Amino acid sequence: MSTGNPVVTPESAVASEAVAIPHDVLLGIYRRATLIRVADERFQKMISSGQLQILYYSPRGQEILSAALMSTLNQSDYLVTTYRGIHDQLAKGIPSRLLWAEFAGKATGTCKGKGGPMHITHPASGVMVTTGIVGAGLPIANGLALASQLEGDGKVTVVCFGDGSTNIGAFHEAMNLAQIWLLPVIFVCQNNLYGEHTPQAMSTGAKELIDRAVGYGIKGVQVNGNDAFAMHAAAAEAVARARAGRGPTFIEAKTFRFLGHLLGDDSHYIPETEMAAAKAADPLPAYRRALVARGIEESVLNAIDAEIGAEIDDAAQYALDSPYPELGEIRLDVLKAEIAV
Amino acid sequence: MSAAANPVGAQRAKKINFTQAVNLAMDEAMAADKRVILLGEDIADAQGGGVFTATKGLSAKYGTARVRSTPIAEQAILGAAIGAALVGYRPVAEIMLMNFMTVAMDQIVNHAAKLRFMSGGQTSVPITIRTATGAGAGFGGQHSDMLEAWFAHVPGLKVVMAANPADAKGLLLSCIEDDDPCIFIEHTLAYGVTGAPPPPDYRVPLGIASVAREGTDVSVIGYGPAIAPALALADALQKEGISLEVVDLRTIAPFDQATVLASVAKTRRAVVVHEAVRAFGVGAEISSCIHEALFSELRAPVGRVGSAYSPVPFSPPLEKAYLFNRAGLEAAIRKTLAR
Numbered sequence: 001m002s003t004g005n006p007v008v009t010p011e012s013a014v015a016s017e018a019v020a021i022p023h024d025v026l027l028g029i030y031r032r033a034t035l036i037r038v039a040d041e042r043f044q045k046m047i048s049s050g051q052l053q054i055l056y057y058s059p060r061g062q063e064i065l066s067a068a069l070m071s072t073l074n075q076s077d078y079l080v081t082t083y084r085g086i087h088d089q090l091a092k093g094i095p096s097r098l099l100w101a102e103f104a105g106k107a108t109g110t111c112k113g114k115g116g117p118m119h120i121t122h123p124a125s126g127v128m129v130t131t132g133i134v135g136a137g138l139p140i141a142n143g144l145a146l147a148s149q150l151e152g153d154g155k156v157t158v159v160c161f162g163d164g165s166t167n168i169g170a171f172h173e174a175m176n177l178a179q180i181w182l183l184p185v186i187f188v189c190q191n192n193l194y195g196e197h198t199p200q201a202m203s204t205g206a207k208e209l210i211d212r213a214v215g216y217g218i219k220g221v222q223v224n225g226n227d228a229f230a231m232h233a234a235a236a237e238a239v240a241r242a243r244a245g246r247g248p249t250f251i252e253a254k255t256f257r258f259l260g261h262l263l264g265d266d267s268h269y270i271p272e273t274e275m276a277a278a279k280a281a282d283p284l285p286a287y288r289r290a291l292v293a294r295g296i297e298e299s300v301l302n303a304i305d306a307e308i309g310a311e312i313d314d315a316a317q318y319a320l321d322s323p324y325p326e327l328g329e330i331r332l333d334v335l336k337a338e339i340a341v
Numbered sequence: 342m343s344a345a346a347n348p349v350g351a352q353r354a355k356k357i358n359f360t361q362a363v364n365l366a367m368d369e370a371m372a373a374d375k376r377v378i379l380l381g382e383d384i385a386d387a388q389g390g391g392v393f394t395a396t397k398g399l400s401a402k403y404g405t406a407r408v409r410s411t412p413i414a415e416q417a418i419l420g421a422a423i424g425a426a427l428v429g430y431r432p433v434a435e436i437m438l439m440n441f442m443t444v445a446m447d448q449i450v451n452h453a454a455k456l457r458f459m460s461g462g463q464t465s466v467p468i469t470i471r472t473a474t475g476a477g478a479g480f481g482g483q484h485s486d487m488l489e490a491w492f493a494h495v496p497g498l499k500v501v502m503a504a505n506p507a508d509a510k511g512l513l514l515s516c517i518e519d520d521d522p523c524i525f526i527e528h529t530l531a532y533g534v535t536g537a538p539p540p541p542d543y544r545v546p547l548g549i550a551s552v553a554r555e556g557t558d559v560s561v562i563g564y565g566p567a568i569a570p571a572l573a574l575a576d577a578l579q580k581e582g583i584s585l586e587v588v589d590l591r592t593i594a595p596f597d598q599a600t601v602l603a604s605v606a607k608t609r610r611a612v613v614v615h616e617a618v619r620a621f622g623v624g625a626e627i628s629s630c631i632h633e634a635l636f637s638e639l640r641a642p643v644g645r646v647g648s649a650y651s652p653v654p655f656s657p658p659l660e661k662a663y664l665f666n667r668a669g670l671e672a673a674i675r676k677t678l679a680r
Binding site: 078080109110111112113114115116119121122123128129131132133136138139140141142143144145146147148150157169170173174176177180181332333334335336 | 378406407409411412414416417419420421422423424425426427428429430432444447448451452456457458459460461462463464465496497499519520521595
C-alpha cells in the first residue's frame, strides 16, 4: 500500500480539474505554495547556519496540499494545525514577519515569543491553535465549529493533522462527536505515509485511512493532496457542505514528506526508490508546469517568485532584528491577572 | 455548618443543598449570558439531568442546543469546551467523576491551561469543569480520588471547592464568569447536605479564603469536606478552652496566602487538612509557605492531615481507615499544642 507516490482510488477520488478554477485562485495557490517553499528553504538555511536554534518540522513536499486547501477558506474561517504547520499557517495568511519573529522567540512574534514554532496562534488570520500534541487539535476544532453552529456565523473550521494522528484516541472521539452534532468542521489528514519513522502499514490496521470515516458515519474523501486541482475541488466541496449545515468531512489527502520527521532526520527508514519517486513528482514544480500549460505566462509566475523572495528576506531580517521579550512577560498571560512577583 | 448562627424558623425552611446550589448557579449564569453552555454525559433532562441531577431542568429551560448530552468521551467534551471558549463562549463541562479527568489530561493540562500563555494573550479559555469525587460512598478506587493537587501544580488553572451550599453557588458563578479555566470540585457525599441559602447575586471571589471561625490558639486550614469536621472540633475543643481558627480556602489554586499567613501570624500554630492523600498534597505546599514566612514565630511545626497513602479501598472498614477523620485532625491539633 505505501508505494511512494500518492495513490488515489478511483471510486473515492475527486476528479482532477472537474471544476474550472478561476485564474486568480490558481495564482493564489501558486503564491501560497511558493511562499511555503521559500520560507522552508530559508528556515533550513538559518538553522544549519546557527542563526536559529529550533526544532524544525519541514513541510517540504506538502506545499501544494496546504496552498490548495487554504485557498477555499475565508480569512475568518478557523484553522487548527500541528507542529508540522508552517505550510498551513502561511497558506492561511499569517503575515511572514510575525511568523518568523515567533520562530525566533522574539517579542514581535505572533505570540510575543511565548509560544514558539510548535504553538503558533494568530486569530486575525483564523489560526486558532497549533498543538504540539498529536491528535489533540481535533477535539478543539469541534469546539470552534460548535461555536459557529450556535452563532450561525457560517464559518467553517479546518483541522490539519498527519496520518499518525489517526491512531490516537482523541481522533476517534472527535470524529464521532462531529458527526453526531453535524458540526461545520473539516478533518484534513495530510497523509505523508510515515508517522515519525514508522510507515503507515506498520502502525495502522486499516488499509486506507479513508476507511476510518465509515466507522463514524462521516463523509470521507480520499484525494491526491499533491494535485492542486483535485485538492482544491475536494476542499471546496467539504467547505460548501459544512457551510450549508450538512456536517463534517474527513479528507485523506495523500502527500509525501521530503525531509523526514524532524530536520536532521536522514530518512533512512524510507526506501530510496520511494523517496526518489516522490521527489520526481515534486508537487510545486508540477503545478507550475500545469499553470504554464494552461497559458499562464512564465513572467507572471516569476514576478510572484521575486515578490516572495523579497518578503522572506524582509521577514527573516525582521525576526533577527527584533528584541526578545521583556522578562516580566513570564508573569503575564499565565492567568488573566498578572502573577505577583 | 454554623447553623447556630442562623435564627431558627423561617431561615431553616429556605435552606438549600449542594445540588440545588450548583443548579441555581448554572441557571442564573445561563439566564444572564447566552454564551454559557453546558456539556457532559447525560446532562440533558431526557438523559436524567446528570448522574447527580445537578443540571436537572436546565435543558427544558434553555434547550438542548445549550445543554448538550455528550458521548462518554471526555477528550471530546473538554476539547469542544475549549474550542468554543477560544471564540467567546463560556462552556461549563461536567466530567461526571474526577477520575475521568485522567483520560482527558492532555486537553486540560496542555491546552486549557496553556493556550492563553502560548498565544501571548491572544486567546483565552474561560471554561469551567465541574467534577464530582470523594471517598466514603463505597465507589472504590476509580471513582473517588481527590486529585486537586495535580491541577493546582499546573500554572494557568484555578481549582475551587466549596464547603457549604451558599459558597458552592457563589464560587461556581465566579468560575463561570472568570476569564481563566476553572476546575470546580463537588463532593459526591455532599450533594444532599443543606446549608444557609445564599443571598441574591451572591458571588464568592476566586482566590479569597474565608475565616469560617475566628480563634486564637491554632489555625486549621482546609477546604471542602475538611471544613465541617474542623468546625465541629472547634465547638468541642472550645469547652476545654482551646480556641481554633478555621480557614476555608475555597480557592485551592491560587490560594489566599495573605489570609492564611495572617491567621497563623496570630495563632502561631497551624494544621492543614484535606481529604486528598497526605503525601505530596496541597497541604505540603501550604505548610511550606507558612514555614517559609513565619518559621521563627511558629510555636510548633505545621501539622498536616490527609488520607492514607493507598488507593481508595472498597471494603467499608478499609475505606474508613483510608479516609482522613476528625480524630486524626484532633490529634494533629493537640500535637501542635503540646509544644
